[in-house]
Amino acid sequence: MSDPSNIIKQIIGKTVKAIRIKQGLSQEDLAHECNVDRSYISMIEVGRNEPSVTKIFDLCKGLKIKPSDFFKLIEIEYEKARESE
Template sequence: MVLKRIAIIKTIMGKIIKARRIKQGLSQEDLAGICEVDRSYISQLERGLNEPSVSKLFELCEGLNMKPSDFIKLVEIEYEKQKSD
């Protein structure tokens, strides 16, 4: 059950990162450059294969022009929606 929850949260985080990146008009390469990571790391995040550390989450949110607390709130809202489905 815990592993399933983690997988769901990672998937939700990835979808939010991708949606926000696209909304900002950024490529994966652009966001990777802003966050000083490899493009493949952004790809892994967006596909839910990896999750950022707290410090990296702050960098990602800065690159995506949003507060980390707003990002977490979006994850929470989507997670609650999926739990109730």
């Protein structure tokens, strides 16, 4: 299996981006909601930055999604990635 840490970073980024776009938010909008810089959101979305659990909770608040639902989405995508290897 590829590096699980890298796979998880990629999945977190894709999930954040998908939810953000679905809700019609720009990176700037989400960054404002989470009190972070827009470049931080960009780094997460491209999988170059792995947010802490605290930041994930902030992101979930900004995305108006429960952290438990967010982690379920991550888990589902992670299992798909593992099965495809």
